[in-house]
Amino acid sequence: MENKLTHTDENGQAKMVQVTDKAITRRCAGAEGYILITEDIAHAIRENTLKKGDVFSVARIAGIMAVKKTSDLIPLCHPLMVTGIQVDFALFGAGEKYDVPAIRAVCRVEMEGKTGVEMEALTGVNVSLLTIYDMCKALSKEMVMTDIRLLEKSGGKSGDYHI
Amino acid sequence: MENKLTHTDENGQAKMVQVTDKAITRRCAGAEGYILITEDIAHAIRENTLKKGDVFSVARIAGIMAVKKTSDLIPLCHPLMVTGIQVDFALFGAGEKYDVPAIRAVCRVEMEGKTGVEMEALTGVNVSLLTIYDMCKALSKEMVMTDIRLLEKSGGKSGDYHI
Amino acid sequence: MENKLTHTDENGQAKMVQVTDKAITRRCAGAEGYILITEDIAHAIRENTLKKGDVFSVARIAGIMAVKKTSDLIPLCHPLMVTGIQVDFALFGAGEKYDVPAIRAVCRVEMEGKTGVEMEALTGVNVSLLTIYDMCKALSKEMVMTDIRLLEKSGGKSGDYHI
Amino acid sequence: MENKLTHTDENGQAKMVQVTDKAITRRCAGAEGYILITEDIAHAIRENTLKKGDVFSVARIAGIMAVKKTSDLIPLCHPLMVTGIQVDFALFGAGEKYDVPAIRAVCRVEMEGKTGVEMEALTGVNVSLLTIYDMCKALSKEMVMTDIRLLEKSGGKSGDYHI
Amino acid sequence: MENKLTHTDENGQAKMVQVTDKAITRRCAGAEGYILITEDIAHAIRENTLKKGDVFSVARIAGIMAVKKTSDLIPLCHPLMVTGIQVDFALFGAGEKYDVPAIRAVCRVEMEGKTGVEMEALTGVNVSLLTIYDMCKALSKEMVMTDIRLLEKSGGKSGDYHI
Amino acid sequence: MENKLTHTDENGQAKMVQVTDKAITRRCAGAEGYILITEDIAHAIRENTLKKGDVFSVARIAGIMAVKKTSDLIPLCHPLMVTGIQVDFALFGAGEKYDVPAIRAVCRVEMEGKTGVEMEALTGVNVSLLTIYDMCKALSKEMVMTDIRLLEKSGGKSGDYHI
Numbered sequence: 012m013e014n015k016l017t018h019t020d021e022n023g024q025a026k027m028v029q030v031t032d033k034a035i036t037r038r039c040a041g042a043e044g045y046i047l048i049t050e051d052i053a054h055a056i057r058e059n060t061l062k063k064g065d066v067f068s069v070a071r072i073a074g075i076m077a078v079k080k081t082s083d084l085i086p087l088c089h090p091l092m093v094t095g096i097q098v099d100f101a102l103f104g105a106g107e108k109y110d111v112p113a114i115r116a117v118c119r120v121e122m123e124g125k126t127g128v129e130m131e132a133l134t135g136v137n138v139s140l141l142t143i144y145d146m147c148k149a150l151s152k153e154m155v156m157t158d159i160r161l162l163e164k165s166g167g168k169s170g171d172y173h174i
Numbered sequence: 175m176e177n178k179l180t181h182t183d184e185n186g187q188a189k190m191v192q193v194t195d196k197a198i199t200r201r202c203a204g205a206e207g208y209i210l211i212t213e214d215i216a217h218a219i220r221e222n223t224l225k226k227g228d229v230f231s232v233a234r235i236a237g238i239m240a241v242k243k244t245s246d247l248i249p250l251c252h253p254l255m256v257t258g259i260q261v262d263f264a265l266f267g268a269g270e271k272y273d274v275p276a277i278r279a280v281c282r283v284e285m286e287g288k289t290g291v292e293m294e295a296l297t298g299v300n301v302s303l304l305t306i307y308d309m310c311k312a313l314s315k316e317m318v319m320t321d322i323r324l325l326e327k328s329g330g331k332s333g334d335y336h337i
Numbered sequence: 338m339e340n341k342l343t344h345t346d347e348n349g350q351a352k353m354v355q356v357t358d359k360a361i362t363r364r365c366a367g368a369e370g371y372i373l374i375t376e377d378i379a380h381a382i383r384e385n386t387l388k389k390g391d392v393f394s395v396a397r398i399a400g401i402m403a404v405k406k407t408s409d410l411i412p413l414c415h416p417l418m419v420t421g422i423q424v425d426f427a428l429f430g431a432g433e434k435y436d437v438p439a440i441r442a443v444c445r446v447e448m449e450g451k452t453g454v455e456m457e458a459l460t461g462v463n464v465s466l467l468t469i470y471d472m473c474k475a476l477s478k479e480m481v482m483t484d485i486r487l488l489e490k491s492g493g494k495s496g497d498y499h500i
Numbered sequence: 501m502e503n504k505l506t507h508t509d510e511n512g513q514a515k516m517v518q519v520t521d522k523a524i525t526r527r528c529a530g531a532e533g534y535i536l537i538t539e540d541i542a543h544a545i546r547e548n549t550l551k552k553g554d555v556f557s558v559a560r561i562a563g564i565m566a567v568k569k570t571s572d573l574i575p576l577c578h579p580l581m582v583t584g585i586q587v588d589f590a591l592f593g594a595g596e597k598y599d600v601p602a603i604r605a606v607c608r609v610e611m612e613g614k615t616g617v618e619m620e621a622l623t624g625v626n627v628s629l630l631t632i633y634d635m636c637k638a639l640s641k642e643m644v645m646t647d648i649r650l651l652e653k654s655g656g657k658s659g660d661y662h663i
Numbered sequence: 664m665e666n667k668l669t670h671t672d673e674n675g676q677a678k679m680v681q682v683t684d685k686a687i688t689r690r691c692a693g694a695e696g697y698i699l700i701t702e703d704i705a706h707a708i709r710e711n712t713l714k715k716g717d718v719f720s721v722a723r724i725a726g727i728m729a730v731k732k733t734s735d736l737i738p739l740c741h742p743l744m745v746t747g748i749q750v751d752f753a754l755f756g757a758g759e760k761y762d763v764p765a766i767r768a769v770c771r772v773e774m775e776g777k778t779g780v781e782m783e784a785l786t787g788v789n790v791s792l793l794t795i796y797d798m799c800k801a802l803s804k805e806m807v808m809t810d811i812r813l814l815e816k817s818g819g820k821s822g823d824y825h826i
Numbered sequence: 827m828e829n830k831l832t833h834t835d836e837n838g839q840a841k842m843v844q845v846t847d848k849a850i851t852r853r854c855a856g857a858e859g860y861i862l863i864t865e866d867i868a869h870a871i872r873e874n875t876l877k878k879g880d881v882f883s884v885a886r887i888a889g890i891m892a893v894k895k896t897s898d899l900i901p902l903c904h905p906l907m908v909t910g911i912q913v914d915f916a917l918f919g920a921g922e923k924y925d926v927p928a929i930r931a932v933c934r935v936e937m938e939g940k941t942g943v944e945m946e947a948l949t950g951v952n953v954s955l956l957t958i959y960d961m962c963k964a965l966s967k968e969m970v971m972t973d974i975r976l977l978e979k980s981g982g983k984s985g986d987y988h989i
Contacts, residue, residue, distance in 0.1 A: 017312040018232070020912075025232050025883065027890055029910030031852060031936050037520060044319070068394040068514065069181070069188050072575045073249050075516055076402075079571055079579055082894055084243070084301055085308045086236050086887045090894055090907045092579045094614060095518030097509075121520050125909060129315065130308050137300045137319070138247055145248045145293050149180040152292065152335055156207070156300070156322040161315050172315055183423075188394065190401055192421030194363060194447050200683060231677065231883040235738045238679055239891075242734055242742055245405055249398045253405055253418045255742045257777060258681030260672075284683050288420060342544050342555065343638040346749075351558050351720065353727055355747030357689060357773050370645070395507070395514050399575050406573070408731055410627055411634045412562050412724045416731055416744045451746060455641065456634050463626045463645070464573055471574045471619050475506040478618065478650050478661055482533070482626070485645040498641055526846060557720040557840065561901045564842055565728075568897055568905055581905045583940060584844030586835075610846050669964040670884070677884050696971070721833070721840050725901050732899070736953055737960045738888050781967065782960050789952045789971070790899055797900045797945050801832040804944065804976050804987055808859070808952070811971040824967055 018087045027087050033125040038166035041119040042132035044159030045108065046140045049151045053112035056102060056147070067100045070142040074098040074118055077138030081131045088130050095121040096131075098139055116140055117162070127167050133159065181250045190250050196288040201329035204282040205295035207322030208271065209303045212314045216275035219265060219310070230263045233305040237261040237281055240301030244294045251293050258284040259294075261302055279303055280325070290330050296322065344413045353413050359451040364492035367445040368458035370485030371434065372466045375477045379438035382428060382473070393426045396468040400424040400444055403464030407457045414456050421447040422457075424465055442466055443488070453493050459485065507576045516576050522614040527655035530608040531621035533648030534597065535629045541636045541643070542601035545591060556589045559631040563587040563607055566627030570620045577619050584610040585620075587628055605629055606651070616656050622648065670739045679739050685777040690818035693771040694784035696811030697760065698792045701803045705764035708754060708799070719752045722794040726750040726770055729790030733783045740782050747773040748783075750791055768792055769814070779819050785811065833902045842902050848940040853981035856934040857947035859974030860923065861955045864966045868927035871917060871962070882915045885957040889913040889933055892953030896946045903945050910936040911946075913954055931955055932977070942982050948974065 020026050048056075056066050075096045082090040101115045108115070118135030120128040140156045147154065165171045183189050211219075219229050238259045245253040264278045271278070281298030283291040303319045310317065328334045346352050374382075382392050401422045408414040427441045434441070444461030446454040466482045473480065491497045509515050537545075545555050564585045571579040590604045597604070607624030609617040629645045636643065654660045672678050700708075708718050727748045734742040753767045760767070770787030772780040792808045799806065817823045832843050863871075871881050890911045897905040916930045923930070933950030935943040955971045962969065980986045 018309045019228050023228050024914070025228050025886055025890070026913070027908075027911035029936065031909040031938060033909075065182050065186050065188050065394060068391060069249050069398055071514055072395055072398045073247065075514070076572075076575055077247055078516075080247070083891075084236065084240055084247075085305050086232050086891055087305075088308060089909060092581065092907065093516070094520040094522075094578060096516035098515070099513070121518065123520060129311065130304065133307060133319075134304060137304060141293065141296060141300060142248050142250075144296060145251060146181045148292065152324050152327070154323070156296075157320045159319040159322075160317070164315070187425070188397055188401070189424070190404075190419070190422035192447065194420040194449060196420075228883060231880060232887055234677055235884055235887045238677070239735075239738055241679075246402075249402055252420060255418065255744065256679070257683040257685075257741060259679035261678070262676070284681065286683060342635060344558070344635045345554050349554050350751070351554050351723055351727070352750070353730075353745075353748035355773065357746040357775060359746075391508050391512050391514050395575050399573065403573055409728075410562065410566055410569070410573075411631050412558050412728055413631075414634060415746060418744065455637065456630065459630060459633060459645075463630060467619065467622060467626060468574050468576075470622060471577060472507045474618065478653070480649070482622075482648040483646045485648075486643070487641050490641070554720060557717060558724055560840055561721055561724045564840070565898075565901055581907065582842070583846040583848075583904060585842035587841070588839070610844065612846060670961045671880050675880050677880050717834050717838050717840050721901050725899065729899055736888065736892055736895070736899075737957050738884050739957075740960060781963065782956065785956060785959060785971075789956060793945065793948060793952060794900050794902075796948060797903060798833045800944065804979070806975070808948075808974040809972045811974075812969070813967050816967070 025087060030089060030125045035123055035125055036166045037123050038128050039121040040128045040132040040164040041117060041162040042136045043115060043117045043162050044136040044140055045113045045115050045157050046143050047109055047111050047113050047155045047157060049153060050112060052147045052150050053102065055150060066143060066146050069146060070139045071098045073142035074135040074139035078120055078131045078135040081134045084134060085130055089126050091122055091124055093120050093122045093128060093131060098135055114143060127164055129161050129164050188250060193252060193288045198286055198288055199329045200286050201291050202284045203291045203295040203327040204280060204325040205299045206278060206280045206325050207299040207303055208276045208278050208320050209306050210272055210274050210276050210318045210320060212316060213275060215310045215313050218313060229306060229309050232309060233302045234261045236305035237298040237302035241283055241294045241298040244297045247297060248293055252289050254285055254287055256283050256285045256291060256294060261298055277306060290327055292324055292327050351413060356415060356451045361449055361451055362492045363449050364454050365447040366454045366458040366490040367443060367488040368462045369441060369443045369488050370462040370466055371439045371441050371483050372469050373435055373437050373439050373481045373483060375479060376438060378473045378476050379428060381476060392469060392472050395472060396465045397424045399468035400461040400465035404446055404457045404461040407460045410460060411456055415452050417448055417450055419446050419448045419454060419457060424461055440469055453490055455487055455490050514576060519578060519614045524612055524614055525655045526612050527617050528610040529617045529621040529653040530606060530651040531625045532604060532606045532651050533625040533629055534602045534604050534646050535632050536598055536600050536602050536644045536646060538640045538642060539601060541639050544639060555632060555635050558635060559628045560587045562631035563624040563628035567609055567620045567624040570623045573623060574619055578615050580611055580613055582609050582611045582617060582620060587624055603632060616653055618650055618653050677739060682741060682777045687775055687777055688818045689775050690780050691773040692780045692784040692816040693769065693814040694788045695767060695769045695814050696788040696792055697765045697767050697809050698795050699761055699763050699765050699807045699809060701805060702764060704799045704802050707802060718795060718798050721798060722791045723750045725794035726787040726791035730772055730783045730787040733786045736786060737782055741778050743774055743776055745772050745774045745780060745783060750787055766795060779816055781813055781816050840902060845904060845940045850938055850940055851981045852938050853943050854936040855943045855947040855979040856932060856977040857951045858930060858932045858977050859951040859955055860928045860930050860972050861958050862924055862926050862928050862970045862972060864968060865927060867962045867965050870965060881958060881961050884961060885954045886913045888957035889950040889954035893935055893946045893950040896949045899949060900945055904941050906937055906939055908935050908937045908943060908946060913950055929958060942979055944976055944979050
């Protein structure tokens with residue numbers, strides 16, 4: 012197999028991949044993930060959403076701020092200056108997406124730069140879901156974060172990617 | 175329903191829950207999660223593991239450092255002084271846990287304090303998995319982080335919890 | 338004058354004041370501040386508040402998260418583990434508090450510890466106001482943050498303080 | 501009214517405004533603010549200034565470092581790479597600017613980039629004033645941070661701004 | 664040899680050592696280090712010190728703030744709430760300590776807690792020296808940071824330590 | 827002497843040097859440093875290195891992550907977006923480099939930008955050495971970090987530099 016784990020050098024040691032000579036291009040990435048919740052939590056969020064929407068507001072801000080911290084969290088990520096972040100949520104009833112109620116988080120990130128923003132989009136999704144877990148865990152700890160993955164990316168030499 | 179989302183006040187506004195008067199007790203929490211990978215990635219990690227184990231080393235450090243950043247990532251989490259963190263990984267072949275190869279991350283956290291460390295353990299798992307994704311994404315972007323959940327917690331008024 | 342600037346030593350050099358031997362007591366502090374805004378901004382916030390309340394939601398989260406960063410921002414502040422944070426806003430029409438419309442931010446912080454949480458409460462107010470400025474500045478840059486001060490503190494050897 | 505709060509989308513949800521396609525231009529901003537102090541504090545600072553100037557030194561460093569943290573503090577601010585920061589202070593006696601003694605903080609920031617640096621300049625002023633408060637609060641808590649505003653900005657499509 | 668590297672488990676994997684059950688005792692540590700400089704730099708610092716002392720002021724603040732960041736920098740360090748930090752400098756002429764002029768940095772840290780503060784004191788010294796390097800490097804890059812070591816520690820089961 | 831400390835203005839006050847108008851060029855820097863260790867520590871690291879190499883793995887990640895935090899640690903450093911980081915270690919027996927066993931850390935950083943990356947490379951070395959100290963200090967505290975210096979830099983108006 013000729014593939015290589017690009018973040019390790021010939022001796023298997025970690026390094027931050029050199030991208031100094033890469034071209035600056037427009038980069039976009041979108042990622043999604045779900046958190047499975049209980050009926051009680053779905054009910055409480057729905058009520059709250061109708062009034063103030065605060066669970067999603069807090070999770071949205073947490074996701075946006077986490078995108079900006081990506082290179083501080085993921086050891087070999089390059090520091091980037093993202094130029095756009097959007098985080099959206101949708102609440103699904105039992106049977107719609109999963110057997111139990113679920114919340115979908117989607118994070119889209121864009122930038123002009125030398126490396127992609129996939130990790131930024133995925134980090135936004137992960138921290139948004141963690142924040143939902145935190146805000147709802149007094150009702151039940153039986154939540155599961157699941158099916159977190161890249162939806163699409165564009166820009167860069169490796170080309171576009173879509174599910 | 176009498177349950178309440180504890181992080182929002184009577185007007186649905188976010189606040190950091192007051193725990194000033196809670197007793198200091200010993201708190202432990204463990205969480206787990208999986209990342210589904212391709213055969214190529216499993217092979218590359220296995221080879222690398224036998225030699226240097228670096229993918230897991232980097233992901234382990236990332237998880238441990240993320241545990242310490244939990245209250246900086248999750249808006250309404252209390253700052254805590256954790257006193258023990260352990261992150262472990264296991265690589266499963268196709269058919270063992272899932273149809274495809276998968277890596278399991280487990281994070282255990284402990285502390286003496288006024289609030290639980292569930293979010294710390296879950297954050298450790300999430301960032302470990304994100305780091306594995308980052309280190310392997312040059313081989314394939316078809317990885318999925320999944321089934322991330324609390325395994326157990328002990329300490330505190332709400333009692334113990336086990337799956 | 339016998340008063341001393343406690344953060345500088347006998348040679349006028351900065352140091353973090355030693356509080357190792359101070360007793361651990363319950364500490365509370367509240368601070369307030371205002372941002373003067375235009376009629377257009379007041380109108381836009383009011384409309385938005387009736388619908389989603391997002392300007393205040395974002396500013397509230399920013400204030401809460403900033404409280405937790407206080408010792409990272411203010412060089413000689415001790416690191417603390419706050420156990421409760423609340424941030425509230427009120428919108429006043431022209432003539433109510435000031436000649437122009439204004440938003441009042443109040444931040445209350447509590448903790449059991451060796452030093453007070455005044456700086457934490459003030460930092461929460463400051464960053465909340467900065468966030469309101471940021472979210473509204475496309476409408477007008479003629480906003481002024483003003484009258485930011487401590488409302489009250491309790492706990493500690495220096496005794497309670499109220500305006 | 502056609503004005504819009506640019507940081508919220510059509511549903512009133514927060515997002516980081518997309519600036520990917522904006523031109524890179526030279527951006528400058530200056531902001532100012534005051535902290536009202538007591539005669540005792542003014543005296544102590546003056547004495548200290550004559551000798552070592554440390555109160556202002558610490559506040560200056562705090563302001564400069566805070567400018568670099570702006571996008572970590574203000575949720576919807578873009579991460580930027582500022583290329584120049586200057587923070588200056590002036591001490592006014594009672595009756596000069598206000599009835600009581602006051603310190604003026606001015607922060608100027610510059611950069612080549614896609615968005616303005618107003619929030620950076622204002623954050624520098626706010627954290628400088630908070631630091632002065634922290635260093636002097638053992639003498640009196642009757643300090644007030646006030647009249648914090650943008651002085652000027654240049655660069656960008658929205659044009660220049662001066663008070 | 665029965666000694667063990669305490670930060671690695673039986674399989675050689677990194678973990679944060681569990682200190683949950685350790686007693687809380689008063690901990691102190693002091694560390695020192697030197698930066699060798701040129702005559703030109705020594706002269707410039709001396710002149711500046713006589714006037715404003717700013718090189719040392721900035722390095723002192725940098726050292727104090729770095730102490731508070733230790734657990735964010737050193738992967739397996741426990742988060743701690745230090746209760747006192749002091750950073751001092753002394754300038755030596757050529758021939759006094761080394762053949763060339765040198766600056767000595769000393770950092771003392773104290774706390775009541777479950778682990779020692781040696782890493783905090785050493786981190787304070789390191790970042791103070793780095794800051795001196797940064798502020799003087801326009802004059803010459805032939806500076807060397809050297810002889811950085813622990814001076815003393817007290818508290819904890821392993822007993823006191825003095826050079 | 828006409829040289830000036832570039833980080834202080836005409837009054838000796840600290841500022842972040844203005845580099846807005848500097849050209850963007852390719853910048854590289856390498857730095858090195860040593861930590862003197864005991865025979866016991868050298869033995870333990872060697873054994874561990876042969877098996878898992880974890881001490882160096884952790885120190886390498888710590889160094890890489892610290893490079894990305896440089897402008898947050900060194901008050902007057904410009905925020906930069908580095909595009910490549912490499913950290914390497916070598917273990918020397920007693921008598922090879924020093925009378926006692928020693929570990930050499932080398933950090934190389936590169937970027938396209940307006941200022942050099944010397945401080946980034948030196949910070950990477952310092953934090954790598956601190957991490958080695960932390961991981962080995964249970965065996966002996968008689969370690970010394972020494973001879974930390976710039977090896978080379980290229981790019982920028984001031985020209986190249988080599989030892």
